[in-house]
Amino acid sequence: MREELVVVRVFDPERDRHGAEAVEEMCEVGPSGKMALFTHLCDPVSRVCHSPAYLMLVAEIAGPEKEIVGLIRGCIKTATCGKKPHRYPARQQNPIYTKLAYILGLRVSPSHRRLGIGLKLVKGMEEWFKEKGAEYAYMATDKDNEASVKLFTARCGYSKFRTPSILxxxxxxxxxxxxxxxxxxxxxxxxxxxxxxxxxxxxxxxxxxxxxxxxxxxxxxxxxxxxxxxxxxxxxxxxxxxxxxxxxxxxxxxxxxxxxxxxxxxxxxxxxxxxxxxxxxxxxxxxxxxxxxxxxxxxxxxxxxxxxxxxxxxxxxxxxxxxxxxxxxxxxxxxxxxxxxxxxxxxxxxxxxxIPHWRRLSCDEDLWCVKRLADDYSDGAVGDWTKSPPPPSIFVDPREF
Structure with a gap:
């Protein structure tokens, strides 16, 4: 199959739902091994539709059957990327906000991998992020998922940013x-x-x-x-x-x-x-x-x-x-x-x-990667957020888990 035979377009809930669900249920998530974890979505856009702005794209094989072989979701919000001290030291520090995009649920059918479909889906989502004025984009993946890490860091220009723990x-x-x-x-x-x-x-x-x-x-x-x-x-x-x-x-x-x-x-x-x-x-x-x-x-x-x-x-x-x-x-x-x-x-x-947890069920290092989309530095004292040191705490938005 040639890469140009795959079309990336906006998800249509009426005609694409079953195809998207089929791709989702074929793709394991989390660490790979003898036991694999799979997701069953109540609705293909349910994991992003609670965000202020969201989009879902699908990759479809051109032709009479029009099989869906990949999908990607993205959302945009305004979030804290740093802080600046108040002019009066005794008072609370002020947050520095940025328009932040998040990639969630990149999936490619196992039978159609290594054909550039994942890259096309990421690029299509990033175009939408930029149209909406997002300054940064980030994503999360298992640190041992070599294919995903290589796609984002080597081909899409993302940097390894944070390594939180899922407990x-x-x-x-x-x-x-x-x-x-x-x-x-x-x-x-x-x-x-x-x-x-x-x-x-x-x-x-x-x-x-x-x-x-x-x-x-x-x-x-x-x-x-x-x-x-x-x-x-x-x-x-x-x-x-x-x-x-x-x-x-x-x-x-x-x-x-x-x-x-x-x-x-x-x-x-x-x-x-x-x-x-x-x-x-x-x-x-x-x-x-x-x-x-x-x-x-x-x-x-x-x-x-x-x-x-x-x-x-x-x-x-x-x-x-x-x-x-x-x-x-x-x-x-x-x-x-x-x-x-x-x-x-x-x-x-x-x-x-x-926080009580079972180590066998948890993930000590969930890898977050980030990329700067904006050309100007509007973050004030933060400068380029991608180069900032990790803080002791983060706020994980439940809409993106």
Whole structure:
């Protein structure tokens, strides 16, 4: 097949849906090996349609059959790329925003790879990014995916930028206990927005439209944890503004996003023995929940997940409070019928020690690559963001997970 016989065009939901879903389900995601992970989308554009601007392109073989052999999704938002100090040192630093594009879900049918289709899809998406005024584009891939890394870094001009960790914890049949030392409050979207804007707006990749994220139907809620002997316990809560003006010594916050309504995952290639052992742990956990057996959920059929985002906090006990919030997230995922809970944090995230996860299910180094699209440097003090050192924390937008 010649490369020129493949046409890249905008996705048409009426005629392209089944073809796009077929390509998606043929392509494994994450680290390759004897067991592979596959995605089942509720809708081909579901992973980008919650962003302010988005586009999906498909690669189609020209001819009477018009088979879809590849696809790519992209979205654009305004996000933090750095910070500049306030003219008064005692005041909060100001975020520096940039118009940021994200490539998500580049897929090429296994039978049509090495024909330049992936490159054509990326170039087509970048043209749209530039038309919309995006200053940077970035993407995420597994660091061991040599074909993807080579495509973006060697052929498309992207640079290796950040290596965050994806931390995944299974959802057990039993509920996880939440320490009695902590009081957890559910925040209104308005209070959650206040917390995030005042304390996290200068965090790298923080979305300027955080209000839209928090009010999205897929956002299950935002929760803040304090110690039970804190003066900011539930009886004394008077709002996020008052809380931040006089915070307790330690506190933590996180939000929960329902990915189950967007996509499901499935592990294929597991042996019968692995499946039988996993099933045995589930049966024991259901029958003896008080023993809190660390059972393995059924990951060998399509399963959903809840994503924990906006993790943060302050004080010597923040990691312990994050652990309590993660237990709450697990219990919400259990009630929601999910197989796992997941989050993504910077490699040097200070609160990482409070995030429970199974190493076998997690990814220590998810590779993010970035490319500057704009010719001028409108980022102020940041200059060229692609050359900036990694910060201790990042804000992972749940719409792009």
């Amino acid at each position: 995944v914890n299974p959802v057990f049949a039993h509920r996880l206990p939440v320490t009695r030392r902590a009081i957890i409050l559910r925040l209104s979207p308005a209070d959650a927005e206040t917390i995030y804007r005042r304390r996290f707006a200068t965090t790298e990749f923080f979305p300027r439209d955080i209000d839209a994220v928090l009010r999205n139907p897929l956002s299950i809620g935002t929760f803040i944890a304090v110690f039970s002997d804190s003066r900011s316990a539930s009886a004394n809560w008077t709002g996020a503004g008052s809380f931040l003006d006089d915070p307790p010594e330690s506190w933590a916050v996180l939000s929960v996003w329902n990915c189950k309504e967007v996509f499901r995952m499935e592990v294929r290639g597991a042996s019968r023995l692995r499946r039988a052992l996993a099933r045995a742990t589930r049966l024991a956990d259901r029958a003896l929940q008080w023993l809190q057996i660390p059972s393995i959920p059924d990951l060998f059929h399509p399963f959903g997940l809840y994503f924990l985002y906006g993790l943060g906090g302050d004080g010597p006990g923040a990691a312990e409070l994050v652990r309590a919030l993660c237990a709450l997230g697990h219990n919400l995922a259990r009630d929601g019928g999910c197989g796992v809970v997941a989050t993504e944090v910077a490699a040097c995230e200070p609160l990482r020690g409070g």
